[in-house]
Amino acid sequence: MRLEIHINAGNLLALPKWSAVPQACGRIDFAAISEAGFAGVQVLEFDQAVADAGLRMSSMARILDPLDVGKVTRRHQDLGFVATTLHLGTGFETDSEMDAYADAVVAASERFGYSLLVETHRATLTQDPARTLGLVLRYPELKFNADLSHWYTGQEMRLAVSIPSSMH
Numbered sequence: 001m002r003l004e005i006h007i008n009a010g011n012l013l014a015l016p017k018w019s020a021v022p023q024a025c026g027r028i029d030f031a032a033i034s035e036a037g038f039a040g041v042q043v044l045e046f047d048q049a050v051a052d053a054g055l056r057m058s059s060m061a062r063i064l065d066p067l068d069v070g071k072v073t074r075r076h077q078d079l080g081f082v083a084t085t086l087h088l089g090t091g092f093e094t095d096s097e098m099d100a101y102a103d104a105v106v107a108a109s110e111r112f113g114y115s116l117l118v119e120t121h122r123a124t125l126t127q128d129p130a131r132t133l134g135l136v137l138r139y140p141e142l143k144f145n146a147d148l149s150h151w152y153t154g155q156e157m158r159l160a161v162s163i164p165s166s167m168h
Helices: 028-036 048-052 068-079 095-112 131-137 149-154
Strands: 007-008 039-043 056-063 083-088 115-119 143-145
Touching: 007 095, 028 048, 039 115, 068 095, 083 095, 095 115, 095 131
Parallel strands: 007 039, 039 056, 056 083, 083 115, 115 143
Antiparallel strands: none
């Protein structure tokens, strides 16, 4: 296993004119993205321009039924993606429902030999640290994509907390 840095293609779209995103002929210059050190691009659908630049492709999917995990995994693997980030559920799942998603992810990853990453994200079963840590304890074999901004903003966390002297 090794770390690969992929940039989400959505980060490259609709940027202001002063943006430094490399372009050629009015399109994103994926060869320049590769030269900048990225190993791949996360896309929703296969993009020949990304492949032509020698970049690997990963994808993402929103899963609202554990039975869909295997279908999405097979489709993404068949398209040539190297990994898929998953947004699982809605955030209203019970522990047993969370476990059904986790079972499906572990089974599909093992069955297809494919990397599935559960993303920490608002409005999913990993929307808060407590539920996610419980899931990690029950399923240490899960892999995660930590989008911690959703925890920080969604939970109104602060970097520093001032505790009134009366509470010391």
